[in-house]
Amino acid sequence: MGWKKMSFSIIFLLTVLISGCSAAEDVSTEKEENQNDKIVIGVAHANYEDTFLNLLLDGVKEYVDEHSNEMKAEYIDAENDSNKQIEQAEKFIEQGVDAIMLIPVDVIAAELILEKAERADIPIVLMNRSSLETESVFIGxxxxxxxxxxxxxxxxILKGKGNIAIINGPMGQESQVNRTKGNKQVIEKHKxxxxxxxxxxxxxxxxxxxxxKTWIESDIKIDAVVANNDEMAIGAIEAAEEAGIRDEIIFAGIDGTPDGLQYIESKKLAVSVLQDAKEQGQTGMSTAFRMAKGETVAKEPIYIPAELIVKDNVAKYK
Structure with missing residues (x-):
């Protein structure tokens, strides 16, 4: 091959390579721009070890996956530490996320984070646990x-007569206060x-x-143990089984967790009330997404309806 022809070939190959690299860079830049155009929701979770709240998180992630062309989420776990959650939320605010979906550790964290987010003009949705004072969008x-x-x-089941033991969640937490309040409203109706x-x-x-175990050892006559959630009801059932008295007591929970449903099916747990975790998570994320896009959402509670679960209908929820 002559020198002129060889030079032309080299120049042609270099041109092709350069244009190819340029095209690849253009595609890469376009992908980055598309990623940057996505709405970012900061998800501040209270505690990854909480069974129900993780079922709720599954609903959140499912919604995000279904809308991944328009949005993305960043997840943090406060490990049930109020101060840690406040610091994590502050980082979301500094980062400039488009909205925050918050499962508060407690009302103190909820109030402070709401206040900080409002000052930064970042919309916030409270999940499962609401605030006491600040008006906010709440899903639960x-x-x-x-x-x-x-x-x-x-x-x-008891025909209006019996000794009741109540197992509360963390004292003062809104769910604990109100579930027990509902329990006692019924008890007041039955002398x-x-x-x-x-x-x-x-x-x-x-x-x-x-x-x-402490209650069993105290020899208090208990006809029913009514727990604020399924996990605690199951713990009580285990203690009663070990003492050989499970069949003598009615056990009730709330949430309709997979374990709770299994215990209902095996007739160990008499009743639970479905708190639809997946629906809460999806509704919460869709609401945060709408607010991030600038849509107006009323600052009032959005309640996911309760459903009673017993042995006769448990198969519907499995």
Missing amino acids: SDDVSFGFMQMERVAQ GMKVVSEGTANWNQDEAKSLM
Whole structure:
């Protein structure tokens, strides 16, 4: 090959390579721009170890996956630490996310984060646990009705007579206060029913088992154990099984978790009330997405309806 022809070939190959690299860079730049154009939602989770809240998170992630061409989410876990959650939310605010979906550790965290987000003009959606003072968009459950529905079923089983032990979630937390309030509204209607024991197990199965053991050792006559959630009801059931008295007591929970449904199916748990975790998560994320796009959303509670779960209808929820 002559020198002129060789030079032409080299120049042609270099041109092709350069244009190819340029095209690749253009595609890469376009992808980055598309990523940057997506709406970013910061998801501030209270505690990844909480069974129900992780089911809620599954609903959030499913919604994000379905809308991944328009949005993305960043996830943080406060590990049930209020101060940590406040710091994490501040980082979201500094980062300039388009909206925050918050599952508060407690009302203190909720109030402070709402205040900081409002100053930064970042919309925020509270999930499962609301604030006490600041007006906000809230997605969750009407916990009084959950507790009322749960205890109504227990009253039916006991025919309006019996000694009740109540296992609370963390004392002062909104769900604990209102579920127990609903329980006691029913008890007040039945002169033959009374609360003989009450304690907290902080939503935790092991703590509930320990509490139930203490009650069993005290020889208090208990006809029904009514827990603020399924996990604590299961812990109480385990203690009663070990003591050989499970069949002597009615057990009730709230949430309709997979474990709770299994215990209902096996007739160990008499009743639960479905708190639809997936629906809460999806509704919460869709609301945060709308607010991030500038849509107006009323600052009022959006309640996901409760559903009673017993042995006769448990198959519907599995």
